[in-house]
Amino acid sequence: MARSQQSVHKVKHHYSAGYIVWVIVKYFSLIFVSFWMVVPLISCVITGFKTDAEYQSTNVMTPPGNWLNFQNFADAFHKANMGLAFRNSAIILLFVLAGSIIIGTQLAYVLNRFKFPGNTLIRNLFTFAALLPGIAMQVATYEIMNNLGFINHLYGYIILSMGTDVISIYIYIQYFENISVALDESAILDGASYATIFYKILLPLLKPAIVTCIILKGAGTYNEYYNANLYLQNKQTLCTVATSLYTFTGPMGNRYNLICAGVIISIIPALIVFIIFQNSIYNGIAAGAVKG
Amino acid sequence: MASTTAASGRRSFREFTRTRKFQRTMIIIAFSIIPLFLLFLFTYLPFGEMVGFSFYKMKYVGRRTYVGLKNYQSIFSRKDIFGALVLSLYYMVGALFQIVLALYLATILSMKVRLGKLFKAVIFFPFLVNGIAMGFIFKFFYTHGFVLDTILSWVGFHIDSLPYWLRDQRINNWALVGTSVWRYVGQNMILFIGAIMSVDPSLYEAAEIDGANGFQQFKYIILPGIQTIVTLNIILSITGSLSAFEPSYVITSGANGTGTYFVIMDRIAHTDQKVGLASAMAVFLLCLIFLATVIQKLIFRFAFRNAQAEDESFQAKKARKRAIRAARAEIKAGKEAQKRMLADGRKEDA
Incomplete structure (x- = not known):
């Protein structure tokens, strides 16, 4: 499989050093940007599942003890x-x-x-x-x-x-x-x-x-x-x-x-x-x- | 049509209604009357009224006194107002950064990328978060020792050495600009991707056959193809930065020197009930925006014309050279492949 792919690329004359650097830069930028896009939301999800005691005692990025604690959601919806x-x-x-x-x-x-x-x-x-x-x-x-x-x-x-x-x-x-x-x-x-x-x-x-x-x-x-x-x-x-x-x-x-x-x-x-x-x-x- | 006799007048009118010209006129009127009415009612009418208000000292209810240009003078004499205007420079830098980033991401994502769909979705999604939610999210995000500080401590920063992101006046406006980029970069990107995709795909094929690389494809095919939407976005982002409102309004409520022009205006209009002054502020800003747009359009037109005239011959030469080189490489590769196939065939035969 790998060999056949390689030969295909050779025919398409693509595998230069610049091309590889470009691929790395490309994925690095995508992952980096995506990370910052997601973090503010993820932190919110984590915190939404925490009990009052947990919220006060743990770091904001520490996952909650119980991922099924929907009490906050019910309260928020009602209030x-x-x-x-x-x-x-x-x-x-x-x-x-x-x-x-x-x-x-x-x-x-x-x-x-x-x-x-x-x-x-x-x-x-x-x-x-x-x-x-x-x-x-x-x-x-x-x-x-x-x-x-x-x-x-x-x-x-x-x-x-x-x-x-x-x-x-x-x-x-x-x-x-x-x-x-x-x-x-x-x-x-x-x-x-x-x-x-x-x-x-x-x-x-x-x-x-x-x-x-x-x-x-x-x-x-x-x-x-x-x-x-x-x-x-x-x-x-x-x-x-x-x-x-x-x-x-x-x-x-x-x-x-x-x-x-x-x-x-x-x-x-x-x-x-x-x-x-x-x-x-x-x-x-x-x-x-x-x-x- | 008008010269037909009275006897056949009725009939000819019916015929007239069947003509293309009549139908055309009708469809133009029918399809544009409502949008134009709404445009008038909610844009140009308030615009006119506002200009009128700006010459009065008035509240929403009660007496109005004509004060001439006094409201406009206060814009410059009141420090809080003029200082707020300077803040838009932060947002302008952010907006330009955002457009460049969006163009870059759009170009990447319109090529073949693994998990491209996921990346696109993740980058776009913050646009769908509502403003109030965004306010809470980022108050939480920037609070000392919370989300941002935790992440920075993972890469070696000490929490005590980090500033108070929303209180420290050296940094808090950048923090707010960041939230604006966070929210809108994906939207810009999707618009750009949409425009890139609507460029005739045969152009890309032709370019690829001619051996144009990614950057050349971007410069000569993608960019001209999406010029309209990019220009529109640049105009809108300048407007947007002069009228930056949301981050400051929902995250800090304008505290600690983060009050942008419109946040201050909102306060003057509602808390202080100085409708005349607020109107004058709005009119003044609209003039600025209009000026910025005109200058920008002139620069744009000038720059584009120059670049095109200079580059064309150079580009043509370069493209031809590339095409020749690409063709040679292809022939070579083809020969090699043939040889290999022959060799493989022999091996199998053996």
């Missing part, structure tokens, strides 16, 4: 009212994602496929909007939300979050650029309307980009805490997963085993969705819509 928080976050996610996908792909389609007066203007308006940080505008946005009666309503927060997401529009446009216009043209010859072309032909081809944007926008929405805190002030009924963690500030501020458990709970849904979607994100991007 931060996370059941309701998950329900609210799910509703928000569903509507925001559906809305922003429809809006984003449609706009990208129009901007990429048609030349019309105002095309460049619209692109510039969106690019310029990307420069304006949301938090800066919040002082005035608050007044507008107030005038519209959108404060303390899930729908108000949903419409605000659906708004303008320049990164996804860019991603869609980039994908459209790689989908041949010949597809549209042949469909037009067959008598298809623009809406048919968009929904039946282009949208399925856009799936990888949509999946990518679902992850990005979904993460952004699930994790958003600033606007949620500001516009969903009634924490009893309108908490989201992110804002429910605010419960742990204050008197509970140094019970890190409890806090870590809460943090892990809030991260787990993201982790599960990520593991499921991960394949479609990578495969979708790798396969590309161009080949279709």
